[in-house]
Amino acid sequence: DAKTTQPPSMDCAEGRAANLPCNHSTISGNEYVYWYRQIHSQGPQYIIHGLKNNETNEMASLIITEDRKSSTLILPHATLRDTAVYYCIVVGWEKGGKLIFGQGTELSVKP
């Protein structure tokens, strides 16, 4: 399973865009990049996923570099409720999609 590297913590001002980076240099061609977040004491929440192309949904945008070795999750207008730990996970589905969580990035959105 490909490993991911994320900064342990980041701050963001409320209303500004939060850009969370993730390195996954050993990702293989059929592995997807998934992002989840976990607000204290709750189960992780799915945010977005992608393979090669950039993706956008109602929560966030995912930008994947052309070589697929890194990606950035963008929360366009961060609110205080976006304060959480964000996990970037590489998932291969051939043998079932188990999620290998790293330490994630603790995002603090400040007023």
Place this chain on the structure above:
Amino acid sequence: KAGVTQTPRYLIKTRGQQVTLSCSPISGHRSVSWYQQTPGQGLQFLFEYFSETQRNKGNFPGRFSGRQFSNSRSEMNVSTLELGDSALYLCASSLGGGPALNNYGYTFGSGTRLTVV
């Protein structure tokens, strides 16, 4: 639609006892995974079941086991409890067919917080 339901929410057990946790997946989801979360080790994958068969297993001792029923509901069991088993146990469900069928990834429940004393 109803989410992933885990019961009980909280549990206190004594060392040496055994415990069974239950997970009801989202209707139509055939894959159920279990995770353990502790402050020291973070979120760790325990095992995954798909159509009543264990498809993946993490690096946990044999005291941790699970099963899935024909209605996709799943249980996990921990025997001979140790203090270090105190954790939040999370269940997640998905369609199981990969991203082409699984646009929303895994949906997690709120977890069962187990305390071993």
